[in-house]
Amino acid sequence: MPELPAVPEPVTACAASYLQGLNETQAEAVRATEGPVLVLAGAGTGKTRVLTTRLAHILETGRARPWQVLCVTFTNKAAREMRERVGTLLGTSVEGWWVGTFHAAGARVLRAHAELVGLQPNFTILDADDQTRLVKQLAEARNIDTKRTPPRLIGSIIQRWKDRGLTPDRVTPAEGADALDGLALPLYAEYQARLQALNATDFGDLLLHGLTLFREHAEVAAKYQRQFRYVLVDEYQDTNVAQYLWLRALAQGHNNLCCVGDDDQSIYSWRGAEVGNILRFERDFPGAKVIRLECNYRSTPHILAAASGLIAHNQGRLGKTLWTTQGEGEKVGVRAVWDGEDEARVVCSEIEALRGRGSALRDIAVLVRAGFQTREFEERLITVGIPYRIIGGARFYERQEIRDAIAYFRIVVQPDDDLAFERIVNTPKRGLGPASLRSVHLLARARGVSLTRAAALLIESDELKPQARATFGRLLGDIARWREMMARTPHTDAARIILEESGYTAMWQADRSAEAAGRLENLKELVAALADFENIAGFLEHVSLVMDNDEALGDDKVSLMTLHAAKGLEFDTVFLPGWEEGIFPNQRSLDEGGAASLEEERRLAYVGLTRARRRAIVLYAANRMVYGRWQNSLPSRFVAELPEETVTHSAPTGLFAAERRRGFESSDWAPGPAAASAPSLMPGFAEPRWAARNRAPMLDGEAVRIAARPAPAHPFSEGQRVFHQKFGYGNIRTVDGDRLEIDFEKSGSKTVIHSFVQAA
């Protein structure tokens, strides 16, 4: 560890109470209210604290009233935290304040002036799924081969333009001609026209329309510029061009813009974030004050030095020197393993060891580069019976059943919602196939009316086959009836009745697949969630903007997630598996973005390391199954970039012979002699048949722990039928203590711990 600067003096005398406990730099960032300020906040330096205190300070000192401060973050989670902390700090409710996500603030501005950009104030906000379906329709109408040019790709190109603040008319002809051979730009224009016709926006529009609004209606821009005396921004390194322009437009009046961020944690360039925004801040806002928060309150010196040494390999950065007052702690473990299975085994036995020493599982995380890597860990965790949760993945409202249910609510509240209509018209199956729908579409297009309207017209005619006609009639009748019911029935009841009468619930009840039970659970949860809202319309209003799936971190479980999902979180112990060339840094990323992408991958590694409070363990495997093929892998270049004095290497004998010259064996991770000679100590686990000879020896006495595990009482017995979240239904073949061998109907025979199954 390099020499440490002096411990910052805590702010005490004469300071307002909310400044208590801040260090001098943090307090400076709070007090520097006037003019543009960039707070470069390294990982774990208390940036949220600074931001919330700053807001409190502005209000407490009477510099502004609550509605005169705009405070934006990226995620609902961050926004929620901000609101809670400010509320606590000031002892007031923050209801109605401008504290929220970019998109929520954007929507709020837009709702107030929707007509000025050709929308009605009650416009709907579409999500990614709706967008893609819309793009697909438009592409098909143009006879574009959607197999060769996937709608998703077109959608993402449109999204990137929006990220850059470009409406179709502002995309340069050259660029337009370039994108998908000139296909994308006209589709973008059509897409925007279609959204307008649907009275809908996508997420990008919430800001993009705002830009148009400010540009074309100076009086509106001026109103907000006057109103927002202070503008505060979190995670500034993640802003895209549109957000930058939007902020700049709003902050222009008083020029009191405070952006907090860390260029070293910029990991979202691939979705439009511009590191340039933060790097350029001083040029964009002349006279800007830059304050660096460099005192880290989270990690041990070794972890910090490892992360700092690694990130120092990046060129384009503003540079910070993080330091801490904490005592030494453990070095970062760097551990070589044989293959992915071995990796999962090693991590899990370490977790068991930590648990044995009194660590809570909630303080442990496994952070991977890509989602698929969690699978091996899941399997192993299930096998040894360690509870875990996966953070990220499919969000609650993105699940099929939730989206279907919401589409039902949407069509009832707003019968002209074509996207909702299409979604539910034949779900559950009613026999309304593409053939009958085609006539509805044709009529809708010809008359310029919504699909619901068109269907209503059609059933008055003999256009349709009698059966389709009757079915449409029934559906439209149902929708009208539900609509009426909503007016006089408590909305949670109404929701449940809609899902039942539509046959949607029954559809899943009849489904024998493994997920059906879970989906019904989710539907129940959805109905329960409705209780938090005044009515269904209010719920729909919020659902697209503020429904996330943050599983409470409260339960005592190990967390599994991607490095991206880990940003902003911290854990005592962090496992960082898969540090191999090709996986991390990710090959695809490198191929696409070259040197810039390598730097972003490195920042990702930096984010990963700095999540750890006390322990970080990096792992890499000698062999990895990639797309069903075994291949040898090389340790990630990032491994070599960790300063030697901050890490402890270890590898089982025989692995990575070349690296051993760098002193791999002299390590406290190395297996003891007993383990080294006991490859057969692996009850129940198949040797990789292709390499049994070289198998890495058993480590950490894991076999002993498995054998010695006591068998707690549980209610399961042989032959019993059970249900498992992941594997579905099955019958218990044998019971071995707390381990059950189960023949699953869908997934074959698996050994699982009893706590993961329930009686079926």
Place this chain on the structure above:
DNA sequence: TCCCTCCTTGTTTTT
């Protein structure tokens, strides 16, 4: 309309 088979394609993802 449904089911089966073949083929393609495999990062990260908020709002």
Place this chain on the structure above:
DNA sequence: CAAGGAGGGA
């Protein structure tokens, strides 16, 4: 290898 989509056949 595994999953999801598309297309063909019954």
